[in-house]
């Protein structure tokens with residue numbers, strides 16, 4: 001039976017908490033770890049992170065770019081890591097940030113198919129070509145129980161220049177970021193693309209946490225680095241991936257400031273945890289520190 005990603009994510013968060021650890025084997029980190037900036041170093045780094053954390057964190061988020069750097073041998077490392085992460089009980093969110101015309105998008109979305117050599121639970125996608133371009137990925141995700149996280153208000157300092165741009169749609173004016181959020185809300189409501197009025201939270205979602213058996217499979221990315229939440233997430237019906245913690249300056253109190261009760265937030269941290277390696281115990285301690293802060 002195919003269990004939708006949103007349900008699987010809600011269950012993982014209930015069991016393990018809302019922490020996602022990003023696997024970003026930066027060249028500098030590989031050198032700091034003393035494993036070398038080569039395929040062997042990439043494998044040692046990746047295996048160490050997966051072995052240390054996949055049994056305890058809800059989600060691991062490998063960044064595809066760091067594997068593509070090493071060509072097919074880098075991708076082979078990632079393929080193995082995805083299997084190991086799943087075996088240890090973690091969900092895998094592939095940070096791919098793909099987006100293209102619909103016919104090509106369908107091929108990118110194959111990462112969510114059960115016959116893909118590296119099937120993942122969810123992937124990040126970019127809406128820059130317009131929300132309709134992502135429709136094939138929504139279909140694939142729905143068919144195979146996968147999820148999507150769409151870039152809405154990203155954590156980089158100059159993101160607002162694009163994402164605050166205002167689109168006119170008759171009498172209504174919305175920012176680009178808001179159109180993205182409204183579109184994802186529509187996907188979760190399963191009634192088309194640009195969801196208009198916020199839909200009420202489904203009754204089986206816990207209004208205090210935003211998590212529950214009917215948490216949707218389609219989420220948005222909103223950085224923990226924002227000065228203020230400048231998109232309306234009401235009734236999104238799906239999760240919010242919040243990057244920017246630690247190395248980019250965001251903190252757990254920023255999450256509380258930005259996202260009220262009832263928002264299903266997955267907090268993602270990469271360098272602030274990875275920098276503790278290669279000692280597995282130190283990696284686990286660094287992740288546990290974030291997990292505890294998120295739980296209090």
Ligand SMILES: O=C(O)c1cc(=O)[nH]c(=O)n1[C@@H]1O[C@H](COP(=O)(O)O)[C@@H](O)[C@H]1O
Nearest residue numbers: 022063124154155243244247248269270271
């Ligand atoms: O989609 C993402 O994961 C993402 C979106 C965003 O707005 N900002 C952002 O930093 N990310 C990713 O999240 C990770 C953040 O890494 P750290 O700053 O080391 O925690 C990187 O892999 C980024 O590519």
